[in-house]
Amino acid sequence: MPDTDRTSTNAGLEGLAAAEGVRNSADSPRRSTIESPDQYAIVEVAGSGLFGHPLLRSLASPSVSMFRPALVSFEAAVAAAVNAMRTGPAIDCAAVLLGTSVLTRVASVPADIDILVYFSVDESQADASADARVRADTIARFLTVLSDSVCARGGENPLAFVRLNVFVPLTHSGYPGAVKEYCCSWSREDLQIGSTVASLGSIELQEALGRGGQPVLTLSTALEGAPIMIDVRLDLYRRSGTGLVPTVMDAHTTWAGTLATSPRGARLPQEVEQSMLQRDPSATAQSAALHRREAHAVLKAGPRRYPKALKYAVQGLAFGGHIESAMVLARFLGSRECVSASFGSRLANLLTAARRRWTDRASLHDATRRLAAEARARLQAPHDPGHASPPDGNMSEFLERWERDAKSDPRDPRTWASLGQTARGLQSLADLPALGFLRANFDALEAMPKLRLELKRHSAA
Amino acid sequence: MNPAPGNPAVSPRAPESARVDPYSAMELPGSHLYAHPRVAPLIGQSASALLPILGAIESALREHQADIPGSIQAEWSVCLLGSVAMSRLAPFPADVDGAVHLALRSSAPVPDQAAAKSILAKASAACLVALVDAVADRAASILEFVNVETSIPVRVPEMPGRMGAYTAQWSREDLVIGTTLASLGSVPLIEVFEKGGNAVVSFAADLDGLRTVVDLRFEPVILCDETCGKRLASPGVCHWLGRLWASEESARRAAGLEREIAGSVRGYEPATVSIKIIDRSAADSLAEGRRAAKALKHAVLALGLVGEAAAAEALSAPLRSWIGQAATIATRLALLVQQARGHWAAPDVLAHQATLLRARLSAVPVAEAHADDLQRLRIATDLWDSGSGMEPDDPSRWASLHRAAQGLADCSNAAALAWLRQHADAFRLLPMLSAAVRAAASGSAT
Numbered sequence: 001m002p003d004t005d006r007t008s009t010n011a012g013l014e015g016l017a018a019a020e021g022v023r024n025s026a027d028s029p030r031r032s033t034i035e036s037p038d039q040y041a042i043v044e045v046a047g048s049g050l051f052g053h054p055l056l057r058s059l060a061s062p063s064v065s066m067f068r069p070a071l072v073s074f075e076a077a078v079a080a081a082v083n084a085m086r087t088g089p090a091i092d093c094a095a096v097l098l099g100t101s102v103l104t105r106v107a108s109v110p111a112d113i114d115i116l117v118y119f120s121v122d123e124s125q126a127d128a129s130a131d132a133r134v135r136a137d138t139i140a141r142f143l144t145v146l147s148d149s150v151c152a153r154g155g156e157n158p159l160a161f162v163r164l165n166v167f168v169p170l171t172h173s174g175y176p177g178a179v180k181e182y183c184c185s186w187s188r189e190d191l192q193i194g195s196t197v198a199s200l201g202s203i204e205l206q207e208a209l210g211r212g213g214q215p216v217l218t219l220s221t222a223l224e225g226a227p228i229m230i231d232v233r234l235d236l237y238r239r240s241g242t243g244l245v246p247t248v249m250d251a252h253t254t255w256a257g258t259l260a261t262s263p264r265g266a267r268l269p270q271e272v273e274q275s276m277l278q279r280d281p282s283a284t285a286q287s288a289a290l291h292r293r294e295a296h297a298v299l300k301a302g303p304r305r306y307p308k309a310l311k312y313a314v315q316g317l318a319f320g321g322h323i324e325s326a327m328v329l330a331r332f333l334g335s336r337e338c339v340s341a342s343f344g345s346r347l348a349n350l351l352t353a354a355r356r357r358w359t360d361r362a363s364l365h366d367a368t369r370r371l372a373a374e375a376r377a378r379l380q381a382p383h384d385p386g387h388a389s390p391p392d393g394n395m396s397e398f399l400e401r402w403e404r405d406a407k408s409d410p411r412d413p414r415t416w417a418s419l420g421q422t423a424r425g426l427q428s429l430a431d432l433p434a435l436g437f438l439r440a441n442f443d444a445l446e447a448m449p450k451l452r453l454e455l456k457r458h459s460a461a
Numbered sequence: 462m463n464p465a466p467g468n469p470a471v472s473p474r475a476p477e478s479a480r481v482d483p484y485s486a487m488e489l490p491g492s493h494l495y496a497h498p499r500v501a502p503l504i505g506q507s508a509s510a511l512l513p514i515l516g517a518i519e520s521a522l523r524e525h526q527a528d529i530p531g532s533i534q535a536e537w538s539v540c541l542l543g544s545v546a547m548s549r550l551a552p553f554p555a556d557v558d559g560a561v562h563l564a565l566r567s568s569a570p571v572p573d574q575a576a577a578k579s580i581l582a583k584a585s586a587a588c589l590v591a592l593v594d595a596v597a598d599r600a601a602s603i604l605e606f607v608n609v610e611t612s613i614p615v616r617v618p619e620m621p622g623r624m625g626a627y628t629a630q631w632s633r634e635d636l637v638i639g640t641t642l643a644s645l646g647s648v649p650l651i652e653v654f655e656k657g658g659n660a661v662v663s664f665a666a667d668l669d670g671l672r673t674v675v676d677l678r679f680e681p682v683i684l685c686d687e688t689c690g691k692r693l694a695s696p697g698v699c700h701w702l703g704r705l706w707a708s709e710e711s712a713r714r715a716a717g718l719e720r721e722i723a724g725s726v727r728g729y730e731p732a733t734v735s736i737k738i739i740d741r742s743a744a745d746s747l748a749e750g751r752r753a754a755k756a757l758k759h760a761v762l763a764l765g766l767v768g769e770a771a772a773a774e775a776l777s778a779p780l781r782s783w784i785g786q787a788a789t790i791a792t793r794l795a796l797l798v799q800q801a802r803g804h805w806a807a808p809d810v811l812a813h814q815a816t817l818l819r820a821r822l823s824a825v826p827v828a829e830a831h832a833d834d835l836q837r838l839r840i841a842t843d844l845w846d847s848g849s850g851m852e853p854d855d856p857s858r859w860a861s862l863h864r865a866a867q868g869l870a871d872c873s874n875a876a877a878l879a880w881l882r883q884h885a886d887a888f889r890l891l892p893m894l895s896a897a898v899r900a901a902a903s904g905s906a907t
Binding site for chain 1: 615625626627628629632633634635636637638641642643644645798799801802803804805856857859860863
């Protein structure tokens with residue numbers, strides 16, 4: 001993986017200048033907005049073979065192409081699954097890359113790969129309740145076939161099934177603490193059986209989906225030799241006479257941060273967004289992108305997850321057209337603390353798989369060894385003193401401990417507990433610096449007043 | 462439906478525990494196992510096959526010095542319970558149910574009930590981890606750790622069919638870390654006990670050459686020291702009757718603990734309490750579906766506890782016939798599938814065990830079964846055989862075996878339910894079970 005950290009911010013600004021159809025307001029850089037002649041233009045990002053909105057040129061470097069093989073492999077699995085669904089209503093799918101893995105110009109080490117699948121089912125309007133049942137059945141069958149399809153594919157970029165989670169909304173949980181989501185988890189065996197044994201008893205996949213559950217498929221692959229998890233979220237829509245309608249509450253409406261492997265692949269996300277915006281005439285694609293990310297950032301800042309809040313702020317400002325402000329904040333994403341936090345998250349994902357027996361411990365332990373070597377190489381590489389602090393004692397200590405645990409007995413649960421502490425330690429290294437950075441660059445958050453308010457509250461506390 | 466032959470002649474009557482010391486125990490001849498004299502007739506020689514399992518747990522706990530916080534002293538005792546303690550009547554157990562009692566005594570004053578609960582929760586969590594470490598590390602050649610399942614009582618209005626318990630699974634890594642990832646978020650182990658939850662530790666062990674699951678209920682009871690002047694939270698009593706002990710010392714400890722608790726509860730009568738619990742368990746088994754054989758086992762145990770050993774033996778006839786064996790094999794197969802679904806054991810190990818179990822099914826004498834039952838058994842075995850032809854890591858194999866287990870369970874359930882209906886008079890002293898049988902009968906009629 002090339003080290004883009006040193007040049008991230010400058011390259012980002014150059015990318016900004018090169019973006020087609022994007023123009024900054026010269027007199028007020030902090031309030032810069034996009035005045036694109038076509039907010040739904042599609043361009044290739046820097047010869048990466050990935051296509052999306054022109055704005056992404058300022059955030060994604062050519063190295064974003066490293067994610068393309070995984071996306072192509074997954075698309076092939078999706079295509080095979082769609083072909084296998086010969087009966088039932090017609091379905092349409094498009095898989096896109098999104099999240100922080102798109103930000104390769106400013107954050108070179110992703111914690112994971114996020115893929116969003118736009119999944120739409122053709123429905124009549126004759127009987128909505130019958131359609132809902134058919135839809136749940138169709139999606140359940142698709143997920144089972146897709147899981148088989150993923151596992152059946154070998155080749156140069158093999159993907160492995162890890163888990164299917166379905167997040168069912170619960171507004172009035174009887175469990176103390178008022179948790180809002182009920183996460184049911186399916187192994188491949190559970191998928192074949194059609195049910196899982198969850199915390200409140202056995203539940204069928206159709207029922208979880210019928211209750212408005214949002215499916216998230218977790219896969220794994222190797223990225224430049226080291227393991228990485230892929231979170232695939234399905235945004236579910238029904239296609240009826242009035243266009244595309246989301247069937248879950250939390251559907252994404254902003255295609256601005258998504259990358260597809262072809263211009264054709266970017267069209268369904270675009271259609272979804274246009275359909276959504278038609279329902280809210282006061283909204284624009286940019287304002288929707290900005291407000292959505294701001295809401296996420298506020299949610300993350302609440303429990304003091306400042307690095308994550310900062311990432312959402314960068315995305316929101318960029319997609320909302322406040323490019324310069326976004327680039328000011330993006331400086332932090334190239335810091336050594338952020339890189340260490342990303343490795344911490346990747347390690348934490350492996351630990352979760354080990355704790356839940358999603359993958360066998362021996363191969364996961366081997367994966368931690370490869371990831372430790374990758375982390376050592378990346379964290380010891382020279383960083384731009386302009387936007388990175390030198391490695392401190394804690395970081396070295398965590399790395400040494402990680403390397404020691406990666407040689408320990410994988411059957412010993414204490415090995416994994418220790419790796420968990422290392423993961424948490426690495427993740428926490430960026431917490432306070434991120435808050436400090438946000439405070440120091442408060443002006444850049446002018447377009448996100450709710451986030452500013454939340455951060456002020458923290459400062460006061 | 463053709464139930465197994467036999468006609469129990471029972472005249473139900475009230476428990477007669479007043480005439481028998483409820484806390485006495487006798488050694489079963491030649492087995493080194495201890496039980497209440499009322500239960501002893503239900504236990505056969507084959508129960509001694511369980512001795513190595515109990516002994517391994519006992520010796521592991523004896524050697525282990527638990528790291529208990531503060532001024533808490535812990536005293537362990539181990540027993541078997543449920544139908545596995547009745548090997549004369551059900552010689553081939555579906556699984557092994559056991560319990561570890563833990564008497565926690567505080568030698569320091571405790572200011573209030575909230576503090577008591579907190580002390581109990583911390584000590585219980587520490588002892589649960591110590592129990593798993595002790596057995597998993599010291600008895601690894603006999604018992605292989607599977608997982609821990611905790612339950613917290615909850616009410617979820619949005620999921621009315623699933624009210625009752627919020628369960629969470631724990632790997633050993635989770636136990637060391639002290640939290641698990643459950644459906645509603647991360648759960649700390651201490652919180653489980655703070656919220657009145659309980660835990661079952663599962664191990665796998667070989668029994669008669671077949672892998673079976675050993676479920677150990679973790680039953681902490683906290684008592685204060687005399688100097689404290691206060692009784693701390695007592696979440697439950699030991700329900701001493703109907704259990705099987707691996708050593709005289711364990712039996713004595715448990716009986717002493719129950720006697721101590723009973724002494725502080727006005728009107729507590731061990732046999733009455735035990736039978737009420739058994740009645741509820743039997744009714745619950747029937748309500749869960751596919752568990753009529755289990756309900757029958759409970760009814761038999763209850764008869765034994767009131768001293769009706771002959772009637773118990775007569776009522777238990779189906780447990781020794783194809784009905785009981787098919788139910789047992791169905792449960793065992795379901796446990797193998799469950800372990801495969803949760804990836805708690807290697808697929809090839811589980812597949813081999815399923816093959817051994819299939820051979821056991823072939824040996825079940827089905828001559829007495831009705832033609833309809835035979836047809837259902839054939840369908841289930843066809844599903845089983847079809848699944849067995851697939852690779853161990855092929856999820857379709859386990860889906861097929863899952864359906865086979867359900868088919869077997871349905872078949873034996875229908876036959877056991879018919880038997881229960883025919884002999885409803887025999888268990889009139891179990892009102893909840895009687896009502897459940899009537900409800901199941903009317904449900905099947907409609």
